[in-house]
Amino acid sequence: MEPMSSLNPIDRVFGAIVPRAVDAIDIDDVIGQVDINHVISQVDMDAVLARIDMDALLERIDIDGIIGRVDMQKILDRIDLDAVIGRLDIDALIGRVDIASLVQKAGIDDIVSNASRGVIARMLDLVRRQLVGLDAVLIGATNKVFRRPSEQAAVRDGTVTGQLAGGISRFVAYLIDALTISVSYGVAAAVVVYLVELLSGQKIEPSGHSLGWIIGYGVFAFLYYWIGLSITGRSIGKGLVGLRVVREEGEPISPGRAAVRTFVYPFSFILGLGLIPIVTGKHRRALHDWAAGDTVLYDWGDRPAELPAPLTAWVRRRTGEVPEAEPEVSSPS
DSSP: OOOGGGSOHHHHHHHHHHHHHHHHSOHHHHHHHSOHHHHHHTSOHHHHHHTSOHHHHHHTSOHHHHHHHOOHHHHHHHOOHHHHHHHOOHHHHHHTSOHHHHHHHHTHHHHHHHHHHHHHHHHHHHHHHHHHHHHHHHHHHHHHHTTOOOOOGGGGGGOOTTSBOOHHHHHHHHHHHHHHHHHHHHHHHHHHHHHHHHHHOOOOOGGGGHHHHHHHHHHHHHHHHHHHHHHHSOOHHHHHHTEEEEETTSOBOOHHHHHHHHHHGGGGGGGGGGGHHHHHSSSOOOHHHHHHTEEEEEOOTTSOOOOOHHHHHHHHHHHTSSOTTOTTSOOOO
């Protein structure tokens, strides 16, 4: 500090007066008289915040150091969880949760639906693949007996959609249809008998109307096949197995052709003669197929229908699609 003698008179006066004035001021009293709220209200906080470089400020904060100095265990020890839980109104909390909205956002219904469809579809695909495999074995054996060239199209591009259906698949579809018709007709007949008895008050003996029940069964079966073929080209059995009836040109079958096919259908079962061409014929068409000018194809849509691995290898080896000794083709087990 410079000596007082070296200062000019004004500096010497201030140097003597200011310290005494400061000592005479009661800082606490001055602060107490300041209206802090009024001072804060005069501050333009937006302007202050605008001048703060938040990025630079955050970069200077050592977040890891702050977190490292926090003793989480002590914080948790000081929390009375029982008191916290005790103050929670669980019923009110659950009541404020929009369960329907949560389920909709999470897509639970779609997940369950897709999972269910996925299981059913995989099981159906498994059965279809096995039937196609059996068809391939039967077709291969028939071609060998009749010395026909082997058919490579059955496994081309890993799909059977659009290929001529084999006898095994068609037979299984027939069994499903026969069961469906019998059960449906039985239920419908029972309902009709019940209603007639209820309205007339008379007991009806089914055995006394055998001819009528047979005719009714025939009409019911005709409508079952005709309606299904006219609308979708399938019956229930064909739909489950993955078959479709189309015209020879590949166009959908018309209601007229569907009626002809359905009418001739029973005649194919006379001694089974009308069904033999399904196995022995090159085009695998039965008597009712020829009469209606249609054919039956595999139809799985866009889903692949690759044969089971051993059967695929067996068919490919015998159709010449891959060499016999090629290592990636496994032998049938």
